């Protein structure tokens with residue numbers, strides 16, 4: 001059994017020019033994930049850091065759960081302490097945070113994160129996650145980070161990943177050489193390699209969407225849902241509907257089994273709900289590395305040039321044949 005720490009070091013050895021900074025950064029994420037995992041396992045109890053609302057809203061006007069704030073603080077502190085990161089941006093931070101001690105100022109990486117994904121599921125014992133995205137800075141080392149360091153297209157990502165806190169806890173990531181999953185073994189206190197080189201089946205039979213918003217969906221999405229629900233034995237339709245309401249958990253299942261997750265625009269939300277920089281880009285990088293696809297219904301997500309830190313985008317991600325089919329219907333019905 002190889003642990004995540006050993007795997008990171010083994011992979012670093014394959015890159016003689018590697019300086020070890022990315023490995024060290026990934027291990028600080030590994031450490032923070034263990035701390036957050038410990039508290040999530042106690043979700044349901046009410047303490048200062050878990051159980052219910054934090055009594056504050058984030059910049060998007062969403063009520064913050066105590067665990068949103070706790071997870072944000074834990075990941076931010078771990079990234080700051082390690083010294084490989086010159087700045088972070090987070091769903092729970094109004095603006096980006098530049099680290100300014102000398103070592104960090106010279107660091108070459110920035111991290112964007114959704115510290116706790118699926119917040120509405122925390123107190124009801126349903127799986128939640130953490131999402132992270134890593135870039136090289138564009139500003140000069142030694143200079144303060146700027147917004148341009150964070151508004152990079154997804155294709156510039158160096159690494160991305162998530163932690164899913166479910167029946168077991170897994171850390172799944174890519175550095176551009178495939179997608180690898182590690183399951184947390186509490187008896188060892190380590191993440192152990194359990195899913196090497198994950199591949200998304202080209203065709204799946206699961207669709208994930210909040211059908212409660214149906215009347216506000218674009219016509220293309222309505223037509224695609226009709227296609228998913230029609231009977232056709234040859235293509236194993238109707239597909240199965242599965243929606244956990246935690247993006248990480250829905251994506252994780254669909255990545256392993258095949259499927260599509262859609263959070264479209266709506267008549268009341270022209271850009272949908274999900275955030276491009278710390279939800280959509282990192283999972284898009286992983287989907288593509290695993291042989292899948294991610295679009296906004298028309299464009300490749302990772303080619304979108306960001307303009308705002310917390311910008312939202314419609315989202316179609318998963319098995320490439322299913323994302324293609326949904327895209328065809330979006331184009332066909334785009335005038336309606």
Ligand SMILES: O=P(O)(O)OC[C@H]1O[C@](O)(COP(=O)(O)O)[C@@H](O)[C@@H]1O
Nearest residue numbers: 114116117118119120210245246247
């Ligand atoms: O309740 P809705 O509108 O279906 O939205 C659920 C989606 O919103 C999210 O909870 C947004 O993420 P956060 O919990 O990090 O804000 C996704 O995880 C999930 O897929």
Ligand SMILES: [Mg+2]
Nearest residue numbers: 114117118279
């Ligand atoms: Mg989220």
Ligand SMILES: [Mg+2]
Nearest residue numbers: 091114116117
């Ligand atoms: Mg969140």
